Amino acid sequence: MRTLSLALRNLLRNRRRSLTTLLAMVIGAVTILVFGGYSRNITLSLQTSYVMRGGHLQIQRKDYFLFGSGNPAAYGIADYQRVIDVVAHDPVLAPMLSVVTPTISLGGIAGNFAAGVSRTIIGAGLVVADRNRMRRWNEYDLPINLPPSALTGTAEDAVVIGNGVARVLELCQPLAVANCPQHTKAEVAAGASAPADVTALAALEARPAASPGEARIELLAANVHGAPNVASLRAVKAERQGFKEFDDMFIGMHLAQAQRLLYGSEKPQATAVVLQLAHTGQIPAAKARLAELLATTLKGEPLEVQDFEALNPFYGQAVGMFAAIFGFMAVLIGAIVLFTVGNTMSMAVIERTAEIGTLRAMGLRRSGIRRLFMSEALLLGLIGAAAGVAATLCVAWLVNHAGLTWLPPGQVDPVPLTVRVWGETSMMLGTAAGLALVAVVSAWWPARRAARMLIVDALRHV
Amino acid sequence: MNVVTLNQIGKTYHLDAVDVPALVDIDLEIRPNCFTVISGPSGSGKTTLLNLIGCIDQPSRGEVIVAGEAVQKLSDDALSDFRASHIGFIFQNFNLLPVLTVEENVEYPLLLARVPAAERRRRVEDLLEAVGIADKARNFPGQLSGGERQRVAIARALAPSPKLVLADEPTANLDSHTGAAIISLMREMQREHQVSFVFSSHDPKVLAEADDAVMIRDGRIEKIERRETQAEAAP
Numbered sequence: 001m002r003t004l005s006l007a008l009r010n011l012l013r014n015r016r017r018s019l020t021t022l023l024a025m026v027i028g029a030v031t032i033l034v035f036g037g038y039s040r041n042i043t044l045s046l047q048t049s050y051v052m053r054g055g056h057l058q059i060q061r062k063d064y065f066l067f068g069s070g071n072p073a074a075y076g077i078a079d080y081q082r083v084i085d086v087v088a089h090d091p092v093l094a095p096m097l098s099v100v101t102p103t104i105s106l107g108g109i110a111g112n113f114a115a116g117v118s119r120t121i122i123g124a125g126l127v128v129a130d131r132n133r134m135r136r137w138n139e140y141d142l143p144i145n146l147p148p149s150a151l152t153g154t155a156e157d158a159v160v161i162g163n164g165v166a167r168v169l170e171l172c173q174p175l176a177v178a179n180c181p182q183h184t185k186a187e188v189a190a191g192a193s194a195p196a197d198v199t200a201l202a203a204l205e206a207r208p209a210a211s212p213g214e215a216r217i218e219l220l221a222a223n224v225h226g227a228p229n230v231a232s233l234r235a236v237k238a239e240r241q242g243f244k245e246f247d248d249m250f251i252g253m254h255l256a257q258a259q260r261l262l263y264g265s266e267k268p269q270a271t272a273v274v275l276q277l278a279h280t281g282q283i284p285a286a287k288a289r290l291a292e293l294l295a296t297t298l299k300g301e302p303l304e305v306q307d308f309e310a311l312n313p314f315y316g317q318a319v320g321m322f323a324a325i326f327g328f329m330a331v332l333i334g335a336i337v338l339f340t341v342g343n344t345m346s347m348a349v350i351e352r353t354a355e356i357g358t359l360r361a362m363g364l365r366r367s368g369i370r371r372l373f374m375s376e377a378l379l380l381g382l383i384g385a386a387a388g389v390a391a392t393l394c395v396a397w398l399v400n401h402a403g404l405t406w407l408p409p410g411q412v413d414p415v416p417l418t419v420r421v422w423g424e425t426s427m428m429l430g431t432a433a434g435l436a437l438v439a440v441v442s443a444w445w446p447a448r449r450a451a452r453m454l455i456v457d458a459l460r461h462v
Numbered sequence: 463m464n465v466v467t468l469n470q471i472g473k474t475y476h477l478d479a480v481d482v483p484a485l486v487d488i489d490l491e492i493r494p495n496c497f498t499v500i501s502g503p504s505g506s507g508k509t510t511l512l513n514l515i516g517c518i519d520q521p522s523r524g525e526v527i528v529a530g531e532a533v534q535k536l537s538d539d540a541l542s543d544f545r546a547s548h549i550g551f552i553f554q555n556f557n558l559l560p561v562l563t564v565e566e567n568v569e570y571p572l573l574l575a576r577v578p579a580a581e582r583r584r585r586v587e588d589l590l591e592a593v594g595i596a597d598k599a600r601n602f603p604g605q606l607s608g609g610e611r612q613r614v615a616i617a618r619a620l621a622p623s624p625k626l627v628l629a630d631e632p633t634a635n636l637d638s639h640t641g642a643a644i645i646s647l648m649r650e651m652q653r654e655h656q657v658s659f660v661f662s663s664h665d666p667k668v669l670a671e672a673d674d675a676v677m678i679r680d681g682r683i684e685k686i687e688r689r690e691t692q693a694e695a696a697p
Contacts, residue, residue, distance in 0.1 A: 360518070
């Protein structure tokens, strides 16, 4: 007949009140954990999406991240192939690596001169096979399946453009873009659809004849010497990008094509070497090893490493926002549990005043009385937390199997709405322990009051 | 040695701005292995006196010595331990723990006195047998009659082998037949366990059983009858 046994019997004594208190705790636990699982799912989805597209780490020329986006040609990695070789064959890094691939970011102006329209763009030069492998990364087994790039198996002049680019360049029809509003043309200045010098530059390219229904664009970019260079490209597909600003500007192309635009006949460079790791948790170790390599084997070129969080500030902001909401909810529910359990324990103390007097008269110390009520609260907390975790697993199962979908910010396609609680041991245990702790804390004051009662007053209580 | 010695005890309650004396200049000695009854009209101070003897209340003045210990000098924890090992209580309303079975109620003070498990089991069985309620050992107090509950309370009070058992109006909530049986049982237990019993009671049957009778009125001892020795002493 230890204290916990007595505490448990006391809880069962007033079953309805104990159940009501437990219910409040269960609802609190479910609310916290389901939201936690939901936000965890979002942050992991975002992470997966970013890692699929941009890897975990990027080796860039020093200061490219700060100053190079407007002038990528000046911030290229001259011997990027050596960087790739060193990284891929490094005995420390190699076991962590999933993909190592070069990339080029560039800016320019894309035009559909036949339609007399153009716009500024952000281009990305990619090794398609590597990117297709990157798209298969799914550490958290999320229901995300990115299809292979539309550039797969295409000629070097093929590009994929954002829906917004297709819309502005009036390529929706040949690219069969759905829901693409037609531009009502204002009066445009008469004359050639493109400046003469640009047209001349474009003519230098071995431009295949545009077949009917083919979507061709001319892409003008500044080469490494600052001179304009033009490529005539074939848009093979328009894909919606997550953010409108990006959707209106994106052009994806083969790496070789992008290199030719920026570097012409000179030795091609890359603006970054992308590293996709097997696990996100390997980032610190990989960064540390890369820092060693950049300071030794690769010290010939001024390089630096950026991780995906630095490259995608939205990720950190989203994680921070969800963490803040989660914290706010946890505090709010903690306060509700605190007052619910506190109220239950206060009522128990009042109802059992004579019993407290009896126990004290028989020789139970004040600390024993305190321990008794704290044990009751602890049991309430533990049972409530355990029931809350169990109920959360049930609710999560129901949600995950209900076939609900939603469109996360920055994503293109709706994804299944899921609640990720199974396997999130630290979140589950943390919440359960937190609730149990709140329950114990809430009993502290009533328990103290019970322990400090005068025995004769307690015995007189009716 | 007397089991209880009270020297010049006074107890005053402070009600708002008024001081109400409950006990005044009490000098009393409780003899060992005696059946002592404190009697007097309502409000005379019987319960207050019993509380002081039971070390669950503190006097305003004077000295309380129980089992040779000046209890006022003890800390709260030491006093709790002292009560656990030296004093048993029987209450008017039985005050059994409703969530514990009969045997668990009797065992509880033994746990407080840190008696080993085997010894606890033995004593519980013996006591339940002695008070005639062994067949209800697994019952809860709510399943017992008033008389049965008071038998459990007697067994519980005697469990830690105390030097002193205090009973505040133990028959007040019982019918006369059951009350008489309980008094008889307590007398038997007192003799068998060689323990001092101190009662507060108006009940003439209880008074008739007493070795010593202490008459109290308006917080003062009016008369002490030492019947076993036929001695009658003024306070």
